[in-house]
Amino acid sequence: MNTALHRSTLIALAGTALALSLTACQNDFDTKSSSAATPAATVASSPAAVASTAGKSTGTSGSTGSAGSTGSKGSTGSIGSEAGSGGSTGATGQQAAASTPVCAASDVRITAARQDGPPYTHIVLTAKNTGGHSCRLTGFPHVQFLKSHKQDVPAVAKSKPAAPVVLAAGTPAYALVKVSDGGVDEDNEPVSAFSVMLEGDSTVIAVTAPGSGGIAVDPAKALTGYWTPELRNGADDF
Numbered sequence: 001m002n003t004a005l006h007r008s009t010l011i012a013l014a015g016t017a018l019a020l021s022l023t024a025c026q027n028d029f030d031t032k033s034s035s036a037a038t039p040a041a042t043v044a045s046s047p048a049a050v051a052s053t054a055g056k057s058t059g060t061s062g063s064t065g066s067a068g069s070t071g072s073k074g075s076t077g078s079i080g081s082e083a084g085s086g087g088s089t090g091a092t093g094q095q096a097a098a099s100t101p102v103c104a105a106s107d108v109r110i111t112a113a114r115q116d117g118p119p120y121t122h123i124v125l126t127a128k129n130t131g132g133h134s135c136r137l138t139g140f141p142h143v144q145f146l147k148s149h150k151q152d153v154p155a156v157a158k159s160k161p162a163a164p165v166v167l168a169a170g171t172p173a174y175a176l177v178k179v180s181d182g183g184v185d186e187d188n189e190p191v192s193a194f195s196v197m198l199e200g201d202s203t204v205i206a207v208t209a210p211g212s213g214g215i216a217v218d219p220a221k222a223l224t225g226y227w228t229p230e231l232r233n234g235a236d237d238f
Contacts, residue, residue: 119182
């Protein structure tokens, strides 16, 4: 009886010990599994990992931004400057004109004609190159209508041409000259001939006034335009 009871007690104690041992093993396995998963989660959320990730994404956007350097191809805009330099052709033309000798009084023949109809407020001077070579007609005609009035007729700046006036042999240039406001005025004086000088030449050229009775000149109202290859409406109106 006592022997059977003793065995039963031993069996019960052994079962209890086995159960406790299994429970301890299970808890230990869970603890190890939990601790093994924790480092992985920590790495994903650690500041170093975030910085590394951000650095990679920043590098990516930076490299993409470098693609913008292709925008430097905009430097082809320099082609425009090269094309603009074609304007140097105009400069070459001006240099060529500058090398052409200035027209002297002996190179041209100057005549005068009335412009439009009455009251004949303007005349047109024509300077034709009668020489055998090209020459450059500069500035404006220096006109004096009266012996009693020794001052040159003032020039109108807006009539000045943009380019030098170069006359080939046989070609003309023109200058518009205002002589009065027209009509009968006590300040007007009859003129049958007047003098013209070219810029850079002191030779006096005598020009016959147009019309059988000459022209009526008011020295206070007289004006002259610059020499131009052609008469230009608007620019020469004064």
